[in-house]
Amino acid sequence: MNVTAMIPMVLVSQAMHVGEIIHLPPAKVKGEMSLEESIAKRRSIREFAAKPLSIEQIGQLLWAAQGITEKDKGLRAAPSAGALYPLETYVVLPEGVYHYNPQRHELKRVLAGDRRLELQKAARDQEAIGSAPAVLVFTGVYERTAAKYGDRASRYVSIEAGHACQNVLLQATAQNLASVPVGPFEDTQVAKIINLAKNENPLYLMPVGYPME
Ligand SMILES: Cc1cc2nc3c(=O)[nH]c(=O)nc-3n(C[C@H](O)[C@H](O)[C@H](O)COP(=O)(O)O)c2cc1C
Numbered sequence: 001m002n003v004t005a006m007i008p009m010v011l012v013s014q015a016m017h018v019g020e021i022i023h024l025p026p027a028k029v030k031g032e033m034s035l036e037e038s039i040a041k042r043r044s045i046r047e048f049a050a051k052p053l054s055i056e057q058i059g060q061l062l063w064a065a066q067g068i069t070e071k072d073k074g075l076r077a078a079p080s081a082g083a084l085y086p087l088e089t090y091v092v093l094p095e096g097v098y099h100y101n102p103q104r105h106e107l108k109r110v111l112a113g114d115r116r117l118e119l120q121k122a123a124r125d126q127e128a129i130g131s132a133p134a135v136l137v138f139t140g141v142y143e144r145t146a147a148k149y150g151d152r153a154s155r156y157v158s159i160e161a162g163h164a165c166q167n168v169l170l171q172a173t174a175q176n177l178a179s180v181p182v183g184p185f186e187d188t189q190v191a192k193i194i195n196l197a198k199n200e201n202p203l204y205l206m207p208v209g210y211p212m213e
Helices: 009-013 035-041 053-068 117-121 127-131 142-174 187-192
Strands: 022-024 066-072 087-093 095-103 104-111 134-140 200-207
Touching: 022 127, 035 066, 035 087, 035 142, 053 087, 053 134, 053 142, 117 127, 117 134, 127 200, 134 142, 142 200, 187 200
Parallel strands: none
Antiparallel strands: 022 104, 087 095, 087 134, 095 104, 134 200
16 A cells, blocks of 8 residues: 555655655546546636645646556657657645656655745746646756757657646546646746756646636
8 A cells, every 4th residue: 555645745745855755656547537528628727726636636647747658668648759758747836846757656856845936926927826736847858859859859849748738638627627738937937946957948837726616
């Protein structure tokens, strides 16, 4: 049994500091909503209830984004040019900023403290970001793709962020959660807020939460 999965996020966080790991519960591959229904129901929703997401919900969203779906070859939920996987995924929670490790299906806390409001300010002050209980951030490392595809890399990496984002939107809908993709933001500010490495480019922000009643 995964004990961490049963502990509310807020309790996990109290015992944790930067560098510590949250083991995510295994993702479900069967759900209650059909793919067709999820596609039909998906809408950009920008107002969220003040209710935290569970570790299971967060794990499921991250799995949909970049989780391993074929262990032997390390293939992921979203397609990637040459299976080079240039995307990195972060989740910004009230407890801190966490980096997702797809191979281990776990989160590593990279920063402590609530960065959501700073992120909101960096993204044209859109309240969807500051008010969501979780904000996914996709970043891209262009070199990984450029090594094989040269100057088409920036195109491919952006396309891949779109694939991952759409998976999350449909997964969120299937869990009766709400989300919206956010494209406009100050790259340098976002990079600073979540402490990105120099070769990591922020591509997409995705606030996720329960829809406002
Ligand atoms: C690249 C991209 C960037 C977007 N950026 C924002 C944004 O910054 N804020 C926002 O509220 N919606 C944003 N959206 C969502 C669109 O406004 C939304 O998809 C559109 O109005 C259609 O509505 P629907 O998603 O409910 O079908 C973005 C969508 C895309 C594809």
